[in-house]
Amino acid sequence: DDALVIQKRQWPLSADLVVFDEIHKMKKWKMFLKGTFDTKPPHMAILVTGSARLDTFRQTGDSLAGRYFHYRLHPLTVKEACEKEAVARDVLDRLMIVGGFPEPYLARDVQDIERWRNQYYTDLVREDIVDFSRIHEVRAIRMLLELLRSRVGSPLSYRALGEDLQIAPNTVRKYVAILESLYIIFLVRPFHRNIARAITKEPKVYFFDSGCVKGDDGIRFENTVAVSLLKNAHYHCDASGKLQELHYLRDKESREIDFVVARDGRIQEAIEVKLSDSTPSKNLHYFKQKYPNIHYTQLVLNLPQAREINGIRVEPAAKWLMNLAV
Structure with missing residues (x-):
């Protein structure tokens, strides 16, 4: 079960990239991301994706300042x-x-x-x-x-x-x-x-x-x-x-x-x-x-x-x- 893997942080530590999609639906998701970022191996990159609600929710509650870059995904051109x-x-x-x-x-x-x-x-x-x-x-x-x-x-x-x-x-x-x-x-x-x-x-x-x-x-x-x-x-x-x-x-x-x-x-x-x-x-x-x-x-x-x-x-x-x- 992916939710259990995420909650227990049981993904392989050798992974170069870990992707979380729609994680803002999880309780205390910012605290979870902060802990994940602060304890991850140096080689590991984290990608967080989500709907427009993620963009709104990231601006409230716990701060992730200094831990991420924000990218906006647009329609095809x-x-x-x-x-x-x-x-x-x-x-x-x-x-x-x-x-x-x-x-x-x-x-x-x-x-x-x-x-x-x-x-x-x-x-x-x-x-x-x-x-x-x-x-x-x-x-x-x-x-x-x-x-x-x-x-x-x-x-x-x-x-x-x-x-x-x-x-x-x-x-x-x-x-x-x-x-x-x-x-x-x-x-x-x-x-x-x-x-x-x-x-x-x-x-x-x-x-x-x-x-x-x-x-x-x-x-x-x-x-x-x-x-x-x-x-x-x-x-x-x-x-x-x-x-x-x-x-x-x-x-x-x-x-x-x-x-x-x-x-x-x-x-x-x-x-x-x-x-x-x-x-x-x-x-x-x-x-x-x-x-x-x-x-x-x-x-x-x-x-x-x-x-x-x-x-x-x-x-x-x-x-x-x-x-x-x-």
């Missing part, structure tokens, strides 16, 4: 899912339709994909969300999740959502935070540190599972790019300690760029997302003139080859995404 550039576009198209979770991505039957997705979100609501809220709130959270599916890439108004759901804006904010903590959605917030006129405070919402998004190809494409950019930013942070943040840029005159990548509080790259338009957007030109030291890129889904116009790179999205770190 173009970089991971294709072996050669020639199929990158096919991979991107599939990610836009079914998302990057391995089960639906690898499935070949549409019914299997739909069954998996329905079961996945049902289980999340029944098991994980109940851990964070009262049972009577679950219905409202499910309704909020359904509303958010059709608001991807749009500024998120807690007041408007509250009116739709007939609940207070602060309650909506709480429910959104729950969905974030469970890695169902993520928020891309406006960048405002060094550009004083980028003052809007409303975040935009995206789904880790692009297959859950309700919308046209443009919305699904934008969501898939957002997932890839966030994964790349988290990878640099988790693997090398280099803090990267994903934001969008919007100034007082409503000039907007879909995504900006910031490092150490400064924008390094600005990225606009288009289905077919190979001409750099007016907003890219505007910000390029105003802040010339930033790299500007327009990612286009339907584009045969890259080109550069006035210092702005226009890139085929699939090829560009394939060249990210992850």
Whole structure:
């Protein structure tokens, strides 16, 4: 019995790697890990894996500080899912339709994909969300999740959502935070540190599972790019300690760029997302003139080859995404 082996620490001491999955369900699991880490042989590595609840629970109770590195596991991206550039576009198209979770991505039957997705979100609501809220709130959270599916890439108004759901804006904010903590959605917030006129405070919402998004190809494409950019930013942070943040840029005159990548509080790259338009957007030109030291890129889904116009790179999205770190 694996549980007994774990409780008594009876795995072989010669093992190079010991893996604990979902160990946060065990009582006093942090104390157990601390004792295991402090008494393990020098050659032994320990890998602890788990659902989003593990990420939440690790931040409470006993501290494991100094004993671990935290890695966030994201859905598949173009970089991971294709072996050669020639199929990158096919991979991107599939990610836009079914998302990057391995089960639906690898499935070949549409019914299997739909069954998996329905079961996945049902289980999340029944098991994980109940851990964070009262049972009577679950219905409202499910309704909020359904509303958010059709608001991807749009500024998120807690007041408007509250009116739709007939609940207070602060309650909506709480429910959104729950969905974030469970890695169902993520928020891309406006960048405002060094550009004083980028003052809007409303975040935009995206789904880790692009297959859950309700919308046209443009919305699904934008969501898939957002997932890839966030994964790349988290990878640099988790693997090398280099803090990267994903934001969008919007100034007082409503000039907007879909995504900006910031490092150490400064924008390094600005990225606009288009289905077919190979001409750099007016907003890219505007910000390029105003802040010339930033790299500007327009990612286009339907584009045969890259080109550069006035210092702005226009890139085929699939090829560009394939060249990210992850």
